Amino acid sequence: MTQQIMQSKQKLAAAQAAQGAERQKMMTEHMSMMQKTMGQMQAMKPRDNMTPQEQKEWIAEHQKLMDTMMGQMMDEHHLMMRMSCK
Numbered sequence: 001m002t003q004q005i006m007q008s009k010q011k012l013a014a015a016q017a018a019q020g021a022e023r024q025k026m027m028t029e030h031m032s033m034m035q036k037t038m039g040q041m042q043a044m045k046p047r048d049n050m051t052p053q054e055q056k057e058w059i060a061e062h063q064k065l066m067d068t069m070m071g072q073m074m075d076e077h078h079l080m081m082r083m084s085c086k
Helices: 002-017 020-043 052-085
Strands: none
Touching (some): 020 052
């Protein structure tokens, strides 16, 4: 999951550096990657046999990943807003 998030972050960085139609194409690809990853993360559940400490650690890691996703979504939103203002 972490690798997927990093790949989508790289795609967003490439979109930020691109212009015109290429930027739009990369933004579309990034949005698709984010949608896929978000769906997978929503389906994730802690294993049934986890100890309370393992569950706590799992939740903390999942929250960290979700925070990273939200940051990317905000960066994407800001880029889209800049694009629409031009």
